[in-house]
Every structure is written in C-alpha cells, then in structure tokens.
Amino acid sequence: MKQLVLLALLLLLPLNMSVSAQRRAPRRPAFPEVSLELADVFDMVCAERTKQPIDPAAVKELGTRLDSFRQHWRAEAPRLLGAVPTVTGVPFRRRELWAALFLCHLPSMNTPLMISVRHYLTGAPNGPAPLSIFSNTVFHEVLHIYVGDIVDSLPGQTTPLIEKYKSEHPAVLSHLHLYAIEALVYRRLGRENELEAVFAFERRFPRPALAAKAREIVAAEM
Numbered sequence: 001m002k003q004l005v006l007l008a009l010l011l012l013l014p015l016n017m018s019v020s021a022q023r024r025a026p027r028r029p030a031f032p033e034v035s036l037e038l039a040d041v042f043d044m045v046c047a048e049r050t051k052q053p054i055d056p057a058a059v060k061e062l063g064t065r066l067d068s069f070r071q072h073w074r075a076e077a078p079r080l081l082g083a084v085p086t087v088t089g090v091p092f093r094r095r096e097l098w099a100a101l102f103l104c105h106l107p108s109m110n111t112p113l114m115i116s117v118r119h120y121l122t123g124a125p126n127g128p129a130p131l132s133i134f135s136n137t138v139f140h141e142v143l144h145i146y147v148g149d150i151v152d153s154l155p156g157q158t159t160p161l162i163e164k165y166k167s168e169h170p171a172v173l174s175h176l177h178l179y180a181i182e183a184l185v186y187r188r189l190g191r192e193n194e195l196e197a198v199f200a201f202e203r204r205f206p207r208p209a210l211a212a213k214a215r216e217i218v219a220a221e222m
Helices: 003-011 019-024 040-050 056-088 131-152 160-164 176-189 192-202 208-221
Strands: 033-038 096-102 113-116
Touching: 033 056, 033 131, 040 096, 056 096, 056 131, 056 176, 096 131, 113 131, 131 176, 131 192, 160 176, 176 192, 176 208, 192 208
Parallel strands: 033 096, 096 113
Antiparallel strands: none
C-alpha cells in the first residue's frame, strides 16, 4: 500500500491523539446529520445580482421534490459518510450540518454548505443527472469540511502529501486527501462504477482540468 492510502488512513490523525486514545474516547455518532433545506431567499437575491433569472418551474419542482432529495440522502448518508471513519480511523468532529439546496447558477460549496440542485431537475440542459451524483456532491462537500477540520489541526496546517505537491494549484491540493478518501469509500462499497459517472459529470464544470489533475495524483500515489 503506497503513500496516499497510508496518508488517508493514518496521517490525517491529529498528532496529539493516538488511535488507542481515540478508542478510549466517549462514543460519538459515526457521522454528522446533514439536514437539507431550501435556499429560496438566497436564490432570489442571487438571481437578481447575477442577472440570471431562475425558471419558476424549477422553483416549483424543487419545492415538490424536496422530500425525495431528503429521503435519498437519508438512505445514502449512512453508507457514504458512515464508511469514512471506517477507512480513515478518524471520527467526524461535527455532529450536525445544514446544507442549503439552491438553483442559482453557482457551483456547490462547503463554506457555507450549499448544494446546487439545478442539474437534477427535469429542465436541466443535458437532462436530469441521477441522484447518485447528488449524493456524491453532498458527500464531497462534507468531506471538504471533514478533511479541512483535520488538516487545520495539524502543525503548519499541512501534510506530507500536500507539501510534496505544493507547487500545484490550490484547488488541486484541496482535493488530494478528499479524493483519496472518496476512492477508498466507493471501493469499500463496491460502487466504483458510480464514481466513474461522477468523473464524467465533473467534466461539465469550469476548470475540469484541475479535478482531473488531482485525481491523476491520487491514482499515481495509490
């Protein structure tokens, strides 16, 4: 097992907390509860500021489908987020998160936690993407928070892997540990084909070369 897997499993551990110490710690939930809420006010302001109106039919569809998004995520969260501490040995530090679902023409983000859902509605330009992509997007943004919490606790807020590739674009560096953990989780679940669909979906977005570069590094290190 090469460097990246070892980093994903071990070097994200806070240096002042051994594995045995974690085992002695009080039991906590295996993963944070992520509540999905509508960001309708944000969408109104965003559409006005960006001069990109939001189709009222999309607003109506999202309102009627909110429960289906929630049900899908409730089924997926234990599988995806629940597998993370298993493959890394490091618990989540947060117990609850709130994710805003929005339609404005902006990408999903982790701070604040906001998930773009326009790609999953019937009016999406390429047809609605499968909800397996939606659950991966939520998983991806929560992993940013998880990895960021751990790296921020380390001396110098860095790791050997990040130092090795420090000349790369920040967007590449911020995804190295994330993509390593993602790959281990999907491999553990036997869902590699779903991850291939995620790769194809990523190529629709701005700067796809940065995601491809990060995944290239992950593949080489693993």
